[in-house]
Amino acid sequence: MPTALREVETVSRERKRRTRSRTISHLDALVVSTLKPHEYDLDPTCISLVCPSCRTWVPIRVAATKRATAKLVPHHTETAGTEDPVRCPGSHRLVVINVDMERWRRRLEEGVAETNGRRSDRVVRKPQAKPAPAVMQMIGAPVDDKKARKLEEAHVKGCTTCSPRKDENSSEQDKTRRTTSFPDIASRCADGRRLAQLAAHTKRVGPVRRKVQMEQEDWNDRRAWALRLLHEQQWDAVSGAVREADVRRLRDQLEAMCWSMNPKTPNGPRLSAWEQADLLSSVILLAKQLDQLDR
Incomplete structure (x- = not known):
């Protein structure tokens, strides 16, 4: 029994993610419900949204405890590899997630279905040339x-x-x-x-x-x-x-x-x-x- 307990304790456990920086942006908190359904992703594996300041997809650091809040990760306005990058003012901006994941997924599916209904997926083939009629x-x-x-x-x-x-x-x-x-x-x-x-x-x-x-x-x-x-x-x-x-x-x-x-x-x-x-x-x-x- 002690040997089995020692083996379980020696296995590394996954640490919970938590917000490590206490910096908060001077901008107002960003409410997710005010955004369009295609401008944020509530999938737990890659929760992110489109930053209103630079219009780029930015991950969200979700709080591990109730005391901390969700914030946008620090990011730059330029592309990767740019010298002397400028940090976006939307970094460390507070995010209020007040949308249920199932509701968001349902709205997204309804929008995709409506768009597919407007766009026809029928293949319009080029008409083949008919044989020339006889002289008579x-x-x-x-x-x-x-x-x-x-x-x-x-x-x-x-x-x-x-x-x-x-x-x-x-x-x-x-x-x-x-x-x-x-x-x-x-x-x-x-x-x-x-x-x-x-x-x-x-x-x-x-x-x-x-x-x-x-x-x-x-x-x-x-x-x-x-x-x-x-x-x-x-x-x-x-x-x-x-x-x-x-x-x-x-x-x-x-x-x-x-x-x-x-x-x-x-x-x-x-x-x-x-x-x-x-x-x-x-x-x-x-x-x-x-x-x-x-x-």
Whole structure:
């Protein structure tokens, strides 16, 4: 029994952590409940918070006895390894831990769940390029009867199914005259049937379409002519007043320029040779414009 007791006593026991410094910051005590949930960590293994003075994570020295209080450990405002570091004024600041750990953890989980709900984690993949459609599936400009007939002829020349075939049942005399025949529309390929139907449709509605197009062009020409006539009538009604206003404006500009070239005050500022030449060219240009308006 004594040997076992001696072995237990010789094993080193973990000493309780306690605040060794009696220095207290002049700042007011920091209440944890006033901070945001993500600005402090109440996990017993790494209890810490964000210092309001330097905005860095600082550990908290929790008191081992009821007499002592929790304080922020002394820390610097600069990064580690900086020469002549300056201690943060928030060092040794008292901390009032008035938040339950379970309550803090629940608030943090609720905030994370709310944030994850706002941010979609669904992967939006890039859409794959679809194969290009066939020529017959492309939607282009309206096709008239001539173009539809040319498309059908070109298809017949290049397609083995729709190309003309030899008539084996015809006699020798008929073979010398006409030895080929076109297959009916039911035995053609899909593109050939579509082109044949398109050619027949455009041939049937071609005259009506051309008539409607000519009527539309005629109506557009008449509308443009009416608008041009209306513009001329409106301009004739105000052209006289506009001409008088332009003549009056040009005469005022000429008088102002002539007065600047020959000032009435004898001691007034004189223009240089370059300024007089520039002003004279402007006067000549205004005189030509006034002459054109007077005609």
